Amino acid sequence: MALLTVCELRTAFSTGSKLLPVVRGVSFDLERGETLGLVGESGCGKSVTALSIVRLLPPSGKIMSGSVIYDGVELTSASKRALRQVRGRHVAMVFQDSMTSLNPLLTVGRQIAEGIEFHRGSTRKAALARAGDLLEEVGVPEPGRRLRQYPHQLSGGLRQRVAIAAAIGSDPELLIADEPTTALDVTTQAQLLDLLKREQAEREMATILITHDLGVIARMSDRVCVMYAGRIVEQGNVDEVLKDSGHPYTEGLLRSVPRLDAAVVGRLPSLPGAPPTPGALGQGCAFAPRCSERIGRCDADPALEPVGDDGHTAACWMRGASRAGAR
Numbered sequence: 001m002a003l004l005t006v007c008e009l010r011t012a013f014s015t016g017s018k019l020l021p022v023v024r025g026v027s028f029d030l031e032r033g034e035t036l037g038l039v040g041e042s043g044c045g046k047s048v049t050a051l052s053i054v055r056l057l058p059p060s061g062k063i064m065s066g067s068v069i070y071d072g073v074e075l076t077s078a079s080k081r082a083l084r085q086v087r088g089r090h091v092a093m094v095f096q097d098s099m100t101s102l103n104p105l106l107t108v109g110r111q112i113a114e115g116i117e118f119h120r121g122s123t124r125k126a127a128l129a130r131a132g133d134l135l136e137e138v139g140v141p142e143p144g145r146r147l148r149q150y151p152h153q154l155s156g157g158l159r160q161r162v163a164i165a166a167a168i169g170s171d172p173e174l175l176i177a178d179e180p181t182t183a184l185d186v187t188t189q190a191q192l193l194d195l196l197k198r199e200q201a202e203r204e205m206a207t208i209l210i211t212h213d214l215g216v217i218a219r220m221s222d223r224v225c226v227m228y229a230g231r232i233v234e235q236g237n238v239d240e241v242l243k244d245s246g247h248p249y250t251e252g253l254l255r256s257v258p259r260l261d262a263a264v265v266g267r268l269p270s271l272p273g274a275p276p277t278p279g280a281l282g283q284g285c286a287f288a289p290r291c292s293e294r295i296g297r298c299d300a301d302p303a304l305e306p307v308g309d310d311g312h313t314a315a316c317w318m319r320g321a322s323r324a325g326a327r
Contacts, residue, residue, distance in 0.1 A: 003030055003031060003070070003071055003174060004029070004174060006028050007026050007066055008066040009026045009067070010023055010025055011052075011063050012061070012062055012278075013278070014060050015060070018279070019062075020279050022046075022278050023045045023052060024230035024281075026049055026230075030174070030206050032206055034207075034210070034222050034223065034275065035223075036206075036223050036225065037209045037212060037238065038208060038225050039211055039213075039217050039224060039227070040212065042213060044227040044229060044275060047178050047210060053070075054083075054086075054093075056093075070091060070174070073234035077086055084247060088115050088119050088170055090172055092168065093159075093176040093178070094167050094175065094177045096178050096182040098159035098162070098188075098241055099152075104152060108148075108149055108150070109132070110137070112162070112166045114127075117141070117169055128313045130169065131147060134165040134168065134169055135162070138199075139161060141247055145189050146158070152224040156188070157185075157192065160180060160181070160184065161192070163180075168203065171203065172205065174207070174208070175199075175207045175208075176210070179210055196209075197220055205231050218238060218242055223237055226253070228286060229280070229286035230286075230314075231286065231315065233247045233248050233249055233250070233287065233315045234304075234307075234312070236311055237309075237310045241312065246316065248291050249287050249291075251270075254269050276289075282301055284301055285315075286299075287297045293318050300317075301315075302315045302316055
């Protein structure tokens with residue numbers, strides 16, 4: 001049985017009298033110890049999918065339908081008490097902005113120790129000692145001194161290491177990392193990705209890695225889900241998806257990645273147009289207005305169908321054996 005099963009998840013946000021669909025029928029499985037990448041342009045629903053899984057949506061957000069089963073427990077209907085036992089202890093999250101995810105009024109040590117006390121039942125003294133060990137483990141220099149500091153006294157890279165230390169303090173089985181290297185320099189990004197990969201391997205954690213960077217996906221993930229306009233349009237083994245992509249959107253993302261072995265002539269290729277806003281979604285394939293392969297049948301919404309081996313699927317009328325007559 002998969003550690004996490006997400007089935008036909010639909011999440012919407014209320015704006016006045018309207019409900020805007022942001023996550024539209026997302027489904028995937030996550031095995032124990034596996035790293036799954038969620039990739040796509042900003043606004044495609046990656047972060048909302050993650051927040052829906054752990055039910056940390058803002059007041060305007062609502063799960064409309066679907067199922068999220070973690071280790072046999074249905075999270076969409078779980079009580080608040082049951083959720084508190086899952087969050088932090090079994091499922092932890094690293095947010096993209098450590099300055100807002102960390103409490104500015106508490107020291108670094110207190111913030112890490114709180115989770116250990118609550119989920120592990122440790123004494124305050126033991127939890128603080130464990131917090132120091134965790135800071136050392138994630139590469140924070142002078143951990144004893146850093147325990148007494150506040151988030152604003154640390155650099156962005158150190159704050160993100162603190163956030164990772166706090167997330168892994170209770171030895172979760174699943175870590176959700178939402179754009180964990182945003183706004184950091186290239187060297188710090190590489191160091192943090194190496195840290196996450198090492199922690200994932202040593203602790204045998206399952207990981208959901210959310211990013212817009214296909215290079216990060218190639219480096220970190222076992223499988224990948226490509227999201228567009230709230231839907232998964234392609235998923236499969238990361239090597240197969242990146243080497244033999246089955247959806248025009250994935251191909252467009254790959255063309256826009258700078259390559260060191262390619263001659264640079266003019267501007268980098270880019271996808272024309274922009275992703276639709278949730279309130280502007282029409283009928284049919286949401287990517288069709290930007291797609292050079294659009295056909296008449298794109299007025300209907302395609303389902304994910306096999307386009308390769310090992311669970312490689314894509315939602316496109318022009319791909320896959322069963323669509324040979326789609327033209």
